[in-house]
Amino acid sequence: MTGSRLSAALLLVGVFAAGAATGAVGMSQYSHRQADARQQRGPDEYLQRLTRELSLDETQHGKVKQVLDTYAPQMESLWAETRPRFETMRTELRRDISALLTAAQRTRYEEMIRRHDADRNARSSRARP
Secondary structure: OOHHHHHHHHHHHHHHHHHHHHHHHHHHHHHHHHHHHHHOOOHHHHHHHHHHHHOOOHHHHHHHHHHHHHHHHHHHHHHHHHHHHHHHHHHHHHHHHHHOOOHHHHHHHHHHHHHHHHHHHHHHHHHOO
């Protein structure tokens, strides 16, 4: 191999390695943001996010908390009313997607659903006092 071909090959390997490293860092940051977003659910987490992102002062924080507390029973009531329809639709959606998959994909999909449901249940129990 001539010097210029060796240099070109090394350059190509270097560019590939740099791209892989950049992709890995990007995916890591994306995963962390997704995890943060999943944790930012529920009225307490929402209030914390508003306080942090909007730089609410103590007075604003207290008033926003009052607003959230005022609406919480109505929101819970609405969700209790709507949840059965939502659960039925989600079950149907999952069934229809599952029907399109191969056996191997279906197994992975079912595992993905179990993880998602476990995460949602964990968030749910953290959001309730």
